[in-house]
Amino acid sequence: MTAGGSAELEAERQLALASAHEAEALAARERAENFMAASKSERRTVQALAPLVAHGYHLIPDRQWPGSRRAQVDLVVVGPSGVHIVDSKAWHEVTIAAGHIYRGQADVTDEFDGLAELAWKTEAALAEVGLAPGEVRAVAVFTGKKGISESVNTVELVGDADIARHIARRGQRLTPAMVEKVLKAVLDFFPHVSSPAPVALTIPEPVLESRPVELDIAELPSADEIQAQLLETLLAPPIEEWMAFLHPDQAKLVRRNFSGPARIRGAAGTGKTVVGLHRAAYLARSRPGKVLVTTYVRTLPVVLGNLLKRMAPEVADRVEFVGVHALAKRILDERGVMVRLDGRKATELFNAAWVAAAPRLSPIEPERDYWKEEVESVIKGRGFTRFEQYADCARVGRRRALGVDQRRAVWDLFVDYEARLRAARVHDFADLVLLAEQELARKPLEGYSAVVVDEAQDLSCAMVRMLWSIGGDGTDAFTLIGDGQQTIYPGGYTLAEAGLSVAGRGVILDTNYRNTAEILEAAATIVASDQYTDIEDAAALRYEASRPVERHGKRPIRAAFATRAEHDAALVSHVRAVITSIDTGLGDVGVLCTNNGDAKRAAILLERAGIPTVDLLDYNGVPVEKVKVGTIQRAKGLEFKQVLLPWTDATLLAPRRSADGDAASRDEKAERERRVLYVGMTRARDGLWVGSVGNVDAGTTPRHQ
Template identity: 30%
Template structure:
């Protein structure tokens, strides 16, 4: 049975009926490529003698390259389905080869030698050059040379000249996005980020002496070419190069073939990984590893592939994949099943296989497993034994009552539940403080307000009252349950320590509390590949910053950043990053996290602002924008209106209905149906849409008044930082087009980007 390699190509967004025909053709091809109905035919005078076409239907033909390794089955590289004449042309004029410099398998275009025309002059991308002015070069200004592309990476001379004809960054990105070979686009994107040649090579998995590189000097070729291997065998190996796997993938079975054909652009993450993504997904680490990166850079993709990799490498191990909320965990579970429906999933916490749960779901499972031991373990965290069962409440519940009952003379700012709940979470629970003396001596980094001994004594009186009230009511906060569960895992009940996972992978880690981190550290024993952490400091929309070293999680030297955005366009990315200007973001290592270096692999229109003077006009403008997209044939399910609250979402739904636009309100992070959707910015986290409207980003509406209500003055800056991050999260949901509306004056958080 022949093997099949699929190729990621532009211009292959076929309709469902055509995809079904392609699936049928390729299925038959892999069963028996000699079937007469397939019409597998070689080309007349092709550039590549391996080129073939096959009949998909009366109008469509598949382009194929037939490789015949001596030691294995015949292998077909599928290079797309095209109209008959276009397929014939592509099969005659494109060659599948090993790049002679870097060893990466690639498709190159040229006319067959028998009728090759004179080479065309390089395309000039600059308007100034077309007008007769002396052309400038973006790459030259970045101190690159044409030889960097030709000699270091193996670009053809004409293609390198075209790249150096780009006068601006946008012109270079436009040129890169049109290239057929993904590795070439990757090189130019790296140069747009002004990376060193060595950094670009490392990112693409290109080594100085690549085993697949073709040696052109005959004397060396005799020593290195490995005469026992045919050119086709070498080409099959070159197709496995990390950079080639951005574009080519080996198909194993009909189900995987169906997933690749049906995946389209939104599903490419399941198959075609950047070498950096593949490296992080499969490499082994000596301890906790942190992968950071902006929205859309593929952190979750790496996490999913790593879960699959660990489960396949260690079938008896317990692999836990977790995130901040249950809804996000449900999305992870769905995507993991899409990645590999046959992947072994654990039946319960602590069992072999992959277990996907929200972090508080994991905490609840451990509490259940602890039984009476949970109550005993509470002594080390809360200073008293508690009931093993009881109500679980929000982390900010009960503080107003504790202040009233304690009857202390605290300043107003320190009496607020905002200050007290954060002090309890970030300082007292994080350090397992159970006595006043311990509280007097504990460090409080990052809290923003100094407390002398007298104020600490008053705060501690409120904390004691809070804990006393909770015991009487038989309740614990979510953070307390996590902290006690961690203590039980560590053996605070007098038993030996226990673990529930061999590997734990954490998504959206920037939103976790210190109690969560104590718990997750205890879930798995310290050792190789124990914790894999994916976060983005700029997407922290809950809680406060956490420095992991203070919680016994050492990531120094084991932290890397993804910078290439796969979701949104370069224009939308710049807009979203602009919303972060003016904020200081502290990462999990305690350092400042900037936004420099991020780039997108896609271009599109500039984000559009729609200012209005009244609520009614804003609704009308919103409806007109949604209608224009629908009239243009945009799939309704890929259009989203993001709001600040559920009430605002209902108002938008009613207004769209009034203007004749049917829509659906989403109350959780699950896409469904075929209508435009309305959801809050918080719910939108983890989702993506083709078109996005940020609704009513007006002065007085965003940030919402309630987000600042009762907030201590010392905490206001951090709340505003989270609101800025929320706006960034919302803007970065848009793949293709982004629209922002407001009435009256825009929000102060928009002013830097408008």
């Protein structure tokens, strides 16, 4: 080394060290500026949300990110509308397009994955105190922005000018007692930040910009504006919001694990359908593959699908809603199995077969439709191919006993009908299911990780077998939801007949969250003396009353009129009266009838009176400012704030003494009609009007009650 070389090297080393310190000092200053900007944006977010404190909301700032030593959560909001995990962003240039978010030209969508995951973990933790899935929301708030209303990877994106309204518009989802319980759990789950994060070279670059925040709005909304928003959301949310609301007591059930096929049952109003909806969303989040949700009512799947999109849009593409017949048809179409489904022609062919069978069967029961139900539901609904199977069948739900010779006559009717179908190359709806079941036995259907079946009591035995073959016996793979008390179709079945057991994996819901105590009491009187059978047991059961929550309202109106004109005028008048209420819109009203003819007449009557209507066949679960009109059968699984049941058979409303009730319970058709009426009445959340034409016992059913 030459003279002075050592000093030169040392000088270079010191210069490099000085440069490194200067760079680190500059970086530290930039980080400080970023953190100061973050602090300002977080304070501004708190300022925007401050008016909510007066309405039962709690703002919890600067908590530790669970599972992390250094990361922290800007703000957690707990209040009547649920739990909101808030992350403030002081980004100058923000663009949201096609499910992605851009900061300038950079795609930063992945930066929100952690916040989405935190919401998922928080939801799991708070389920232990009864908070329903979906009540925890991850929110990114952009400082100085207005009019942003987007969602990326389950994270809601909103400007700070709109954040208070955004949180308030979810309405009153938690009671004050539940808010306090959730608040305590949140404080435990998100611990205090013990100390500021130490300055270190390994600190990741903050995502906030160092430039001063430029606001493009003048002021945040005032407390009065927030108050107006709260009042609006509390008084008049559409019924669709209520239909997707899960009571906190049911939160654990949604996430409960079952080691095999399971069943959830309970009386009307206990929340079975909404539990199934939330369970489908939970399963879609927690396992690969699609979740299939199906039911007998062909119009219900599209309604449930749109409710899920409102409730959990992030998993909407992973939950498939389809009616059981539509599913069977699709399976056959995809596999090239030719089917000529013609219900009208099939009825003609059955009627021709009945002419030959009538001499032997009409002395037992003169009604042709009774024997059509026997063939379609009891024989074909089980997929019987041999008389011995039918001869030994329990015929669950059928009140009229049949001996062996009588069953032989029914079997001959069935064989004749089948021969006529084959000769005409026509299939009925039962054929559709049986053919699909055969195809699935030949080649199972793949791609579904779970199957949820709503209104399972209305399915046939063959339908349950078909769906079970899709779901299978895995953990949480097959869930049946239904209530034997609401069976409105003939020819029930038992799970044992399908070869299926849910022993030890059944849950009973016994609290009615939908109906007022007055509506529930009125509906109960219709079926209290009747019997029914359940899919888990062929034994005859009596009405099981659910426990109503402490919610009261006006007594249901049961009105009898001497003429149809008087009845129709009262119907229109009552619709006009209920929609003047501040909490009831046109779309919250349901006019439900026992048959399609009456439903069409009701729609014409209301339209002529200037009241817009939508047929339940066309209703898709999206809020609409039209009165919903249709049959009670189409309304299964739906709810309305106000229900009107026009042209009701007055004899179904008359009270029965116990002896008369025992005699009437043997009349299968009358029992079913009363169950249909019971289903219609229990669709009502707040108000019920039942109208009939003709004389009714004035001592028990006054003109107006």
